[in-house]
Amino acid sequence: xxxxxxxxxxxxxxxxxxxxxxxxxxxxxxxxxxxxxxxxxxxxxxxxxxxxxxxxxxxxxxxxxxxxxxxxxxxxxxxxxxxxxxxxxxxxxxxxxxxxxxxxxxxxxxxxxxxxxxxxxxxxxxxxxxxxxxxxxxxxx
Amino acid sequence: xxxxxxxxxxxxxxxxxxxxxxxxxxxxxxxxxxxxxxxxxxxxxxxxxxxxxxxxxxxxxxxxxxxxxxxxxxxxxxxxxxxxxxxxxxxxxxxxxxxxxxxxxxxxxxxxxxxxxxxxxxxxxxxxxxxxxxxxxxxxx
Amino acid sequence: xxxxxxxxxxxxxxxxxxxxxxxxxxxxxxxxxxxxxxxxxxxxxxxxxxxxxxxxxxxxxxxxxxxxxxxxxxxxxxxxxxxxxxxxxxxxxxxxxxxxxxxxxxxxxxxxxxxxxxxxxxxxxxxxxxxxxxxxxxxxx
Amino acid sequence: xxxxxxxxxxxxxxxxxxxxxxxxxxxxxxxxxxxxxxxxxxxxxxxxxxxxxxxxxxxxxxxxxxxxxxxxxxxxxxxxxxxxxxxxxxxxxxxxxxxxxxxxxxxxxxxxxxxxxxxxxxxxxxxxxxxxxxxxxxxxx
Numbered sequence: 084x085x086x087x088x089x090x091x092x093x094x095x096x097x098x099x100x101x102x103x104x105x106x107x108x109x110x111x112x113x114x115x116x117x118x119x120x121x122x123x124x125x126x127x128x129x130x131x132x133x134x135x136x137x138x139x140x141x142x143x144x145x146x147x148x149x150x151x152x153x154x155x156x157x158x159x160x161x162x163x164x165x166x167x168x169x170x171x172x173x174x175x176x177x178x179x180x181x182x183x184x185x186x187x188x189x190x191x192x193x194x195x196x197x198x199x200x201x202x203x204x205x206x207x208x209x210x211x212x213x214x215x216x217x218x219x220x221x222x223x224x
Numbered sequence: 225x226x227x228x229x230x231x232x233x234x235x236x237x238x239x240x241x242x243x244x245x246x247x248x249x250x251x252x253x254x255x256x257x258x259x260x261x262x263x264x265x266x267x268x269x270x271x272x273x274x275x276x277x278x279x280x281x282x283x284x285x286x287x288x289x290x291x292x293x294x295x296x297x298x299x300x301x302x303x304x305x306x307x308x309x310x311x312x313x314x315x316x317x318x319x320x321x322x323x324x325x326x327x328x329x330x331x332x333x334x335x336x337x338x339x340x341x342x343x344x345x346x347x348x349x350x351x352x353x354x355x356x357x358x359x360x361x362x363x364x365x
Numbered sequence: 366x367x368x369x370x371x372x373x374x375x376x377x378x379x380x381x382x383x384x385x386x387x388x389x390x391x392x393x394x395x396x397x398x399x400x401x402x403x404x405x406x407x408x409x410x411x412x413x414x415x416x417x418x419x420x421x422x423x424x425x426x427x428x429x430x431x432x433x434x435x436x437x438x439x440x441x442x443x444x445x446x447x448x449x450x451x452x453x454x455x456x457x458x459x460x461x462x463x464x465x466x467x468x469x470x471x472x473x474x475x476x477x478x479x480x481x482x483x484x485x486x487x488x489x490x491x492x493x494x495x496x497x498x499x500x501x502x503x504x505x506x
Numbered sequence: 507x508x509x510x511x512x513x514x515x516x517x518x519x520x521x522x523x524x525x526x527x528x529x530x531x532x533x534x535x536x537x538x539x540x541x542x543x544x545x546x547x548x549x550x551x552x553x554x555x556x557x558x559x560x561x562x563x564x565x566x567x568x569x570x571x572x573x574x575x576x577x578x579x580x581x582x583x584x585x586x587x588x589x590x591x592x593x594x595x596x597x598x599x600x601x602x603x604x605x606x607x608x609x610x611x612x613x614x615x616x617x618x619x620x621x622x623x624x625x626x627x628x629x630x631x632x633x634x635x636x637x638x639x640x641x642x643x644x645x646x647x
Contacts, residue, residue: 105274140247142284169478169500190634191634311639315480332456355480386556391555415527424572428569
């Protein structure tokens with residue numbers, strides 16, 4: 084497995100694609116850091132994103148882990164590639180009682196398929212609230 | 225497996241809990257129909273919920289399938305039970321190019337754990353865009 | 366989605382590939398029926414395949430569901446294609462207290478990827494003991 | 507999360523339960539090392555356990571990862587507890603072209619549920635051939 088980006092402009096490409104996701108603005112998700120094969124995001128504890136017990140809805144962590152993994156995979160792909168999530172599996176380990184840090188990391192980067200791990204932690208105290216394993220496919224643009 | 229609700233007031237309980245999820249209002253998700261062990265939701269094709277290619281973000285279908293499955297499980301539980309998602313796995317079968325119908329169905333209802341299937345279809349034409357398998361746990365209130 | 370086989374000799378191709386899996390002989394698994402996009406297998410309640418409580422080991426149902434799904438996908442592919450399992454997720458619903466019937470069915474057949482559902486039932490009484498969702502990829506031979 | 511075993515005799519308990527799984531003898535799987543919350547197994551490249559291309563059948567790695575995770579969870583439980591696999595998800599990363607080392611590690615140990623990670627590597631060269639995420643439940647004996 085190589086974590087060498089194939090496109091020297093991978094970082095600006097990821098920033099542009101992230102900015103084009105209206106869903107991330109709606110959820111208030113922001114990029115914390117980017118590295119080849121690794122993306123870290125922040126998720127606010129927004130009152131509009133709760134389930135009935137006052138925690139962040141599981142869908143918020145799922146959406147953020149999916150996005151972090153998608154761009155972690157995207158960072159290693161050629162300039163003209165598109166990335167699609169094939170599937171993901173997530174375990175919810177603890178309630179999301181506050182803002183989150185979400186990390187997506189490439190586990191295996193193949194020609195067609197990429198496997199990533201996604202994790203969500205409470206921003207305060209770093210409690211592990213969700214972990215995921217996802218498969219993505221490279222499509223031509 | 226029984227699909228008999230244990231709580232005669234299960235339907236109003238599900239409606240109340242759904243109304244208490246601010247995330248569902250933020251996504252514009254509404255209940256289409258409720259039956260014991262089966263919940264159907266609608267998801268609009270909202271411009272605020274897109275990924276970079278203009279499709280609905282995968283997180284939207286994931287959040288809606290999680291909610292549909294959660295309430296399908298909830299509908300069969302005692303009046304004072306809470307339901308928590310343990311884990312879910314979803315395959316994204318086609319891009320979400322429009323509004324969605326999302327169905328959650330109980331596959332197995334055990335004393336502690338419930339297994340549900342979630343599916344998302346385009347509202348127009350009924351193309352199958354996502355399928356999921358999820359495990360939920362009954363917690364006391 | 367089409368369930369039309371592309372290779373008129375799909376059935377003998379599946380039989381040959383199945384016969385070439387020594388693992389299936391070791392587990393005593395046999396083909397019950399084949400149709401395009403659907404494979405049904407039988408699994409004996411063999412004393413050599415148990416876990417510590419005397420039930421069939423989960424690995425037996427997993428191996429049989431993987432094989433049933435692999436050949437269900439294979440049945441729809443061109444004559445020279447190979448099929449590889451990308452990933453699978455399985456819920457174990459009840460202990461495997463006897464011989465099994467295992468069914469693999471194609472849910473979505475794409476150009477590169479195929480999504481299948483696998484299910485295992487007790488041969489006597491048809492209790493549902495496991496369900497799975499799996500992704501497979503078509504590789505050239 | 508604590509990785510302190512609750513039963514001082516956890517290691518002999520795991521050895522006994524492992525020895526009681528006839529499936530492990532049939533597959534030739536052996537314990538390499540045990541620690542609280544971590545189990546490492548070896549899997550031989552047995553001719554009776556192949557798929558049609560001559561690689562180890564995916565079911566072998568699945569069975570071994572399930573067993574490693576089951577005993578990793580078991581090692582942290584009270585003396586009279588039983589452990590059952592609720593569900594697992596595995597990504598197959600590369601063909602199993604030889605003998606395997608398989609590691610199960612507890613990610614989160616809760617009162618009722620335990621989440622484990624399973625990984626399989628080629629014994630020679632340590633190529634990562636499979637990774638999994640699994641949920642287990644503690645039942646009384």
